[in-house]
Structures are given as C-alpha cells and as structure tokens.
Amino acid sequence: MTMANERLQEVVHSLKSTKIRMTPQRHAILEFLYDSMSHPTADDIYKALEGKFPNMSVATVYNNLRVFKEVGIVRELSYGDSSSRFDCVTSDHYHVVCSDCGKIVDFHYPGLDEVESLAEHVTGFQINTHRMEIYGKCPDCAPISRH
C-alpha cells in the first residue's frame, strides 16, 4: 500500500465520525487528489473521473472540494490563471511554479514559523497559516544556459 493510499484511508476513516457521508464520487475525488502529484483544477478532476462516473456532475466536484476544504483536508490554490487548483493538505511544502507552462513542483523547506509570529506581532492578526509560491522557468521552458 502506498503512502498516498495510507493517508487516504486515514482521511476516509476520520470522515466517518462526521455527518459527512462517504459516496463513491467522493472517494474517487479524494483518491485522485491523493494519488496525483499534480495540482489539478476542478475540471481536471471532472475529466479524469468521467470514465468511471459518466453521469457525475461538475457541481459534484465543486461541492465536494468545498466540503473537503471546510474540513481542512484540501486546500485551494489560485495562481494567476483562470481556474483554481486543489491540493491535499499534507506535510508542509511550498510550490515552485513555471511562469511559462504552469507546471507546479513541490518544494520542501522548513516551515517559516518565525514569519508567522512576526506578522502576528506587527499586524495584530491571529495567524493560522501561510502560503508561498516561487516563480520561475522550468528546465523545459528555460533557454539552455551554459557556464
């Protein structure tokens, strides 16, 4: 069993204790999110699952992503482009985004906790979390540099 599947099992189990019902569509959406290393849009998910669920509505995808967000197992990311991307909340990592082709790569880096605490002091906010993206050109899009 893969790591992704283990986490999926945990999440499915933890949802059992809530009012939130487990449906085949929900399971499939979660499964797709946990298996994929990409950061799919709602439409990506919809398209990926239309083979298995030919009658599934786009609204179902959106509804469930919202539910997952509310429970805190999924995060919504919006970059410059038109549609939001969705990501399982796992261990802390940041994202490196290609400004040409939009590819997103995970980047592990120790959490910037001191930024949060400083922001808390300076602004008077009660800080919960933060998010960082690093932008550049991926190897495929960058001109080949020699040195």
Next chain:
Amino acid sequence: MTMANERLQEVVHSLKSTKIRMTPQRHAILEFLYDSMSHPTADDIYKALEGKFPNMSVATVYNNLRVFKEVGIVRELSYGDSSSRFDCVTSDHYHVVCSDCGKIVDFHYPGLDEVESLAEHVTGFQINTHRMEIYGKCPDCAPISRH
C-alpha cells in the same frame, strides 16, 4: 505632496517615453491605486471612479490593469476568492490576509532570497520571484482574547 503622489508622478513620467498614452481614465486608475492602501479589485476601482467617469467601461479598467501589469507597475494578486486584486509594485513586502473578511495588510519582511536560491538548486528552475501570504483573523474578526 505625499509619497504616493511622488511615485505616481514618476510613473506617469516614465510612461511618457513609451507608446502608452496617458488618458484621464488611466491617470485616475493609477491615482486610485497609489493612494489606496487597500488592494482593490477591478470592480472596486470601477465603482470608485464612476462618479468622476460616469461613462467609463469596465473593460477600460481591465484593459488598463493589464497594460500596467505588462509594464510592470502593477501586480495582480489572486487569492482563494473570486476576483483578483491589484497592487502597485513598490518595495518588497508580503501580505497578511484575513480569512474572514478578506482584509489585506502589508507586512514588511526581508526578502526570502535564500528560499529562491535553494529552490533553484533543488528544482532546476530559473527562479525569478516569489510570493507569500500569511493568513489569519484580523483584530476585528478575531474573538477577543484575554490573557
């Protein structure tokens, strides 16, 4: 003359040397952006200026924000919520966002250059820039805590 107006003058002057023409609408949009400490949406700007320009089209606001972005004097920020926000590019700062009411406060912090260089090594991207948001509840939205 305020700091904001000084910067506005500079920008207007620098646009003179390009093909980009200065129009009253453009000037008003820039003025509004430089004066406002908030991070308005396109619609905020449109509404704020409809008194002065009753016939201005929303398209004009969007068009000009795109132009300003291309020239590099304005930055587009997209958070989870529906519409993008726009911000004058000034000195480096980050944003603290209230997850309840959406208020955005600037947060000055030394640029995280080492994050960029590490990301460059780890991912092979040619990194240009990064962006960080810190999320929490603003003083108005946070429950009053006593300690």
Next chain:
DNA sequence: TCTTTAATTATAATTCTTATAATTAAATAT
C-alpha cells in the same frame, strides 16, 4: 428493511474577465 436526511444530478443563473467593432481622443507632425 424503513426512515431520515444528505448527496447527486441536470440545469439555470451568476460572476468575473476577455473579445469585438465602432467611436473618440492623445500624441506628433504640419
């Protein structure tokens, strides 16, 4: 198996943003 109530579906409606074509106006040359 029955009952309750949440989830799904299909569809319409909204919202944000961009495209189009005609008109207007800035900048520059005359």
Next chain:
DNA sequence: ATATTTAATTATAAGAATTATAATTAAAGA
C-alpha cells in the same frame, strides 16, 4: 493651431469558471 495617425475608450456580446436551485437518488442508522 490643425490635421493625421493610431492608440484608447466605449458598449456590447461572448466566454469561462463557479454557484444556486429543485428534483431525484442513495448513505447511514434505527
């Protein structure tokens, strides 16, 4: 100061992403 060129504005329509609605279906627990 006027004419010319060409970019900017306007009004409108179109597009895409997301959300709302109402009827139907199906999970979970009794």
